[in-house]
Amino acid sequence: MTRQRSLVLVTVDCLRADHVGFLGYPRPTTPFLDTLALHSYVFPSAIVAGAPTYFSFPAILASRFPLALGRDVLGIAPTEPTLASALQACGWTTAAFLAGNPYLSQRCGYDEGFDTFRDILAEDLPCDSTSSEGEMDTHFTRLNRFLERNARRNERTAAGYEELYFLYCQWLASRRQETMEGLRPYPAADTIVDQASSWISSQGDQPFFLWLHLMDPHHPYYPPEEALAAIGRADISPSRARFWNASWSRGHINCKRLQRYRDEIVTLYDAGIQWADTQISRLIRTLQHSCRWDDTVFAVTGDHGEEFLEHGRRFHAPEDLADELIHVPLLLRVPGMNGTILPNEPFSLIHLAPTLLDVLDVPSPTTFRGASYWPDISKGQLPKLTAVTECIEGCNNPLQRSNRLGQRLLSVRDASYKVLVRFGNSTDIMFDLKNDPGEYCPLPRDAKPAERAQLLRVAREHVTSPPQASDPEFRLRACLREFCQQLSFRRNAAEPLLGEIQVH
Numbered sequence: 001m002t003r004q005r006s007l008v009l010v011t012v013d014c015l016r017a018d019h020v021g022f023l024g025y026p027r028p029t030t031p032f033l034d035t036l037a038l039h040s041y042v043f044p045s046a047i048v049a050g051a052p053t054y055f056s057f058p059a060i061l062a063s064r065f066p067l068a069l070g071r072d073v074l075g076i077a078p079t080e081p082t083l084a085s086a087l088q089a090c091g092w093t094t095a096a097f098l099a100g101n102p103y104l105s106q107r108c109g110y111d112e113g114f115d116t117f118r119d120i121l122a123e124d125l126p127c128d129s130t131s132s133e134g135e136m137d138t139h140f141t142r143l144n145r146f147l148e149r150n151a152r153r154n155e156r157t158a159a160g161y162e163e164l165y166f167l168y169c170q171w172l173a174s175r176r177q178e179t180m181e182g183l184r185p186y187p188a189a190d191t192i193v194d195q196a197s198s199w200i201s202s203q204g205d206q207p208f209f210l211w212l213h214l215m216d217p218h219h220p221y222y223p224p225e226e227a228l229a230a231i232g233r234a235d236i237s238p239s240r241a242r243f244w245n246a247s248w249s250r251g252h253i254n255c256k257r258l259q260r261y262r263d264e265i266v267t268l269y270d271a272g273i274q275w276a277d278t279q280i281s282r283l284i285r286t287l288q289h290s291c292r293w294d295d296t297v298f299a300v301t302g303d304h305g306e307e308f309l310e311h312g313r314r315f316h317a318p319e320d321l322a323d324e325l326i327h328v329p330l331l332l333r334v335p336g337m338n339g340t341i342l343p344n345e346p347f348s349l350i351h352l353a354p355t356l357l358d359v360l361d362v363p364s365p366t367t368f369r370g371a372s373y374w375p376d377i378s379k380g381q382l383p384k385l386t387a388v389t390e391c392i393e394g395c396n397n398p399l400q401r402s403n404r405l406g407q408r409l410l411s412v413r414d415a416s417y418k419v420l421v422r423f424g425n426s427t428d429i430m431f432d433l434k435n436d437p438g439e440y441c442p443l444p445r446d447a448k449p450a451e452r453a454q455l456l457r458v459a460r461e462h463v464t465s466p467p468q469a470s471d472p473e474f475r476l477r478a479c480l481r482e483f484c485q486q487l488s489f490r491r492n493a494a495e496p497l498l499g500e501i502q503v504h
């Protein structure tokens, strides 16, 4: 009797599709994954169902659109079926090792279905070494407040003050002995892989599901020196990286000025990807040494991309749904299958969990919105697809409920066109992705009427689709969880209350 297969899912925060070698990026960011891609199914157009993290992961783990339970619901609802809980129910041992993204915490329900759940940031958050408040001389502080108060009386002196204060802070920081590790606010991939590797080594013969979430390409960008050396930029010192990051993060700086730092910031970002790639190779070596690789299904993807001023924006705020933000790599390695590059159809990550379960011969929960495409994928095919992505426009702090109550932003994308619908001002624009892949020139309103009507029909069906029977229950459970958290209850104190709720 053959052993049931294990599953490893690696999600890399902020990983853009066009910054990995196996999708054509010329810089050597992913040498290991490029080799793995030769024996894997490569999805040229994997599209997230929401962006950023908090709008993306409900689809990745629970195959559910992020706003399906109501825009005020954050994360996975208590008892909501997930990839992990489906496998756990069928006898898989489940474990997650996360590099401390606060939106993937227990607070947001991401421990659902995991026997082991390690959120590294919650356990040992490094000190913020950039803080210099304690060192500040009180006389200087008083003088600074006096200068600030007076400078803010008009726009020009306020800008001058901010420039000088920024340079002063940078000079102050440069006097400290800095390291990339000391500057980085989250654990690098080697820490996560160390923990996952020791967990793998402790496992018996049971099939397992292991989820790793890596934060290395996330800002602020402080890659290990080895990763910089690997992409040919060993010359970048921690203090230069700190200066570029600080400059890149400044508010109210115009795009032209930010352009000065863009290439260096992209280099730091790319080195973060390189480090994730190196550590993924180490994880797979552990699987090989533990004799588990030959029966492990392995998938790697991103939760959303990252913007580097392509449309004047930085980071990954939900202000738009350009491909820089929603197009991610997806690579699926299935033992015994040769893999191939799949057709260029937009494969939504809403379909990832049901597809992975199908590969493992495990039925999907009925609550999953996505479908398995494994029958097509295993033949190297994909049918014609459209991918829907949604978020709340401008929602940058979802832990505050009021911040989640803005207007929906929705995109619908097929292989050739994309429609972006802003519910805030009731507008929709359409792009021709073949002739304008950068999405700089919306098509005139009368162009491509049949294609526009088709994408808008999908958008309408998406927002008007009736809720599933279980949605009110999950919504209620999620709202109660948040209510209990706000009352400072511990999660286990809330569970007896949540356990009382039944569907009628």
Ligand SMILES: [Zn+2]
Pocket: 013, 014, 052, 053, 054, 303, 304
């Ligand atoms: Zn993210």
